[in-house]
Amino acid sequence: MKIVREWCMYCGECAGVCPRCLIEVGEATITFDESSCKDCEICVQACPVRALIKEE
Amino acid sequence: MLIETDVLIIGAGPAGSSAAKHAALNGADVLMIEKKSEIGAPKRCAEGVSKDGLIELGIEPSSRWVTSEINGVRLVSPNGTDVWLTEDTVKLPEMGYVIERKVFDKHMAMDAARAGADIMIKTLARGLERKDGHVIVKAERMGEEFDIKAKIVIGADGPESRVGRWGGLKTAVKPKDMESGAQFEMVGVEMESDTALEFYFGDVAPGGYAWVFPKGKDIANVGLAVIPTLTEKSAYEHLLDFVKNCPTTKNATAVELNIGGDPVGGILKKIATDNVMVVGDAGGMVNPLTGGGIISGMQGGRIAGQIAAAAVKDNDFSEKRLAEYGKRCKEEIGDSFNKYMKSRDYLESLSNEELDSIAKVFRETEFEKISTSELLRVLVKVSPKALLKLGKLF
Ligand SMILES: Cc1cc2nc3c(=O)[nH]c(=O)nc-3n(C[C@H](O)[C@H](O)[C@H](O)COP(=O)(O)OP(=O)(O)OC[C@H]3O[C@@H](n4cnc5c(N)ncnc54)[C@H](O)[C@@H]3O)c2cc1C
Ligand code: SF4
Ligand code: SF4
Numbered sequence: 001m002k003i004v005r006e007w008c009m010y011c012g013e014c015a016g017v018c019p020r021c022l023i024e025v026g027e028a029t030i031t032f033d034e035s036s037c038k039d040c041e042i043c044v045q046a047c048p049v050r051a052l053i054k055e056e
Numbered sequence: 057m058l059i060e061t062d063v064l065i066i067g068a069g070p071a072g073s074s075a076a077k078h079a080a081l082n083g084a085d086v087l088m089i090e091k092k093s094e095i096g097a098p099k100r101c102a103e104g105v106s107k108d109g110l111i112e113l114g115i116e117p118s119s120r121w122v123t124s125e126i127n128g129v130r131l132v133s134p135n136g137t138d139v140w141l142t143e144d145t146v147k148l149p150e151m152g153y154v155i156e157r158k159v160f161d162k163h164m165a166m167d168a169a170r171a172g173a174d175i176m177i178k179t180l181a182r183g184l185e186r187k188d189g190h191v192i193v194k195a196e197r198m199g200e201e202f203d204i205k206a207k208i209v210i211g212a213d214g215p216e217s218r219v220g221r222w223g224g225l226k227t228a229v230k231p232k233d234m235e236s237g238a239q240f241e242m243v244g245v246e247m248e249s250d251t252a253l254e255f256y257f258g259d260v261a262p263g264g265y266a267w268v269f270p271k272g273k274d275i276a277n278v279g280l281a282v283i284p285t286l287t288e289k290s291a292y293e294h295l296l297d298f299v300k301n302c303p304t305t306k307n308a309t310a311v312e313l314n315i316g317g318d319p320v321g322g323i324l325k326k327i328a329t330d331n332v333m334v335v336g337d338a339g340g341m342v343n344p345l346t347g348g349g350i351i352s353g354m355q356g357g358r359i360a361g362q363i364a365a366a367a368v369k370d371n372d373f374s375e376k377r378l379a380e381y382g383k384r385c386k387e388e389i390g391d392s393f394n395k396y397m398k399s400r401d402y403l404e405s406l407s408n409e410e411l412d413s414i415a416k417v418f419r420e421t422e423f424e425k426i427s428t429s430e431l432l433r434v435l436v437k438v439s440p441k442a443l444l445k446l447g448k449l450f
Contacts, residue, residue, distance in 0.1 A: 011100060012216040013317030016229045021221045026180050027092045045284045048236045048291035048315040
């Protein structure tokens with residue numbers, strides 16, 4: 001599971017690097033298709049403001 | 057609801073608007089959709105463009121979106137050694153403007169609309185499927201879901217680049233090729249010149265560089281881009297450090313924060329398949345060394361628009377018909393990218409000390425003109441390591 005912190009700015013960088021194309025970023029929304037997520041955390045590392053965290 | 061069009065463009069950045077304009081000018085029925093409520097905002101960009109690039113695209117600079125004219129460059133090494141390249145000392149400058157993307161992007165979209173393209177804002181593309189030789193794109197606007205049926209879809213969705221993947225292209229950006237950018241627009245910036253772009257190299261921005269791009273006497277975009285796999289800190293944390301320690305910005309105040317990804321892996325091998333093309337950042341049309349993608353994205357957009365319209369006339373949207381697009385982009389945009397990519401790898405390999413000693417030699421060198429390739433040409437002359445890695449290219 002991913003937690004998106006409230007300071008996400010919907011820039012879409014995480015969506016671009018997700019190798020499985022699971023992240024949809026709207027103008028002020030972000031959703032993950034968690035069912036196929038492999039928890040590689042590439043999206044977590046890419047975020048310029050560290051707005052993503054993985055919930056254990 | 058079902059909307060039908062010849063060419064659907066997803067994303068109204070500079071690349072999308074350029075594709076829309078040229079597809080419409082060449083006779084196609086064009087719709088461009090954009091998920092945001094305001095085209096151009098928020099920006100993910102330092103807003104530097106070259107004059108030559110605008111001229112090549114036939115775009116007349118407008119006082120509505122030019123904020124400052126640039127006639128010099130200041131390169132700063134980690135210990136603060138700086139190299140000035142200005143119009144007074146250097147012939148044949150390849151210089152440019154710092155623009156206001158919020159206004160520029162909107163004006164490019166207006167040009168597309170004037171050429172005959174339809175635009176829908178606040179409209180998000182959510183998926184795509186092929187059906188009977190066409191494409192159906194699932195879209196959503198203000199809670200309303202509907203389908204758009206198109207002969208050709210052009211993915212101009214920027215660094216997200218999901219449209220291409222829906223269509224079967226490999227547009228995911230590798231982590232080592234995605235620059236992570238953070239920038240403040242600031243006031244009270246104490247620049248030595250408000251007509252020079254400043255670049256800072258070394259540990260301030262692992263895998264990238266930091267910049268100060270003037271937008272007025274004391275106003276500037278102050279930002280940096282890093283490769284996340286090369287640093288523990290986020291781009292934003294690097295930015296806070298930079299702003300605090302840089303003499304130019306330490307007394308400045310931020311009025312805007314921008315973040316975003318910049319794909320610097322070069323043009324993708326395959327940018328067109330049956331019914332689907334990708335342009336701009338979505339196709340990797342970004343200079344791998346500088347991270348600049350406005351002009352090259354618009355050049356790609358122009359080619360995509362022309363070819364899409366011609367394919368519509370031929371009633372052939374196959375990969376074979378659209379393959380011409382990849383070929384032309386490589387010839388007209390991508391050729392120079394390979395050497396810039398090697399240069400980026402080389403810059404990444406330099407320590408702070410090596411950068412300082414190169415800056416020292418640069419200070420004593422006379423440059424003939426200001427351009428990325430001229431800088432690299434001189435670099436090859438002064439640095440044995442550069443000669444080894446880049447000698448054959450410049
Ligand atoms: C920090 C930073 C600094 C930069 N500085 C410079 C610079 O100084 N000079 C320069 O030339 N380049 C610079 N660049 C690169 C430049 O910003 C991009 O290359 C350029 O914006 C690419 O244009 P584009 O049209 O391909 O994509 P974008 O401008 O990103 O436009 C894509 C559009 O698609 C929309 N979209 C995405 N997904 C969907 C969807 N599913 N449905 C509907 N709409 C969608 C987005 O909202 C967006 O408006 C910088 C980049 C960064 C990150
Ligand atoms: S990269 Fe970070 S700020 Fe950008 S959309 Fe993803 S979570 Fe939000
Ligand atoms: S953890 Fe990996 S697979 Fe899961 S959403 Fe992030 S990038 Fe995609």
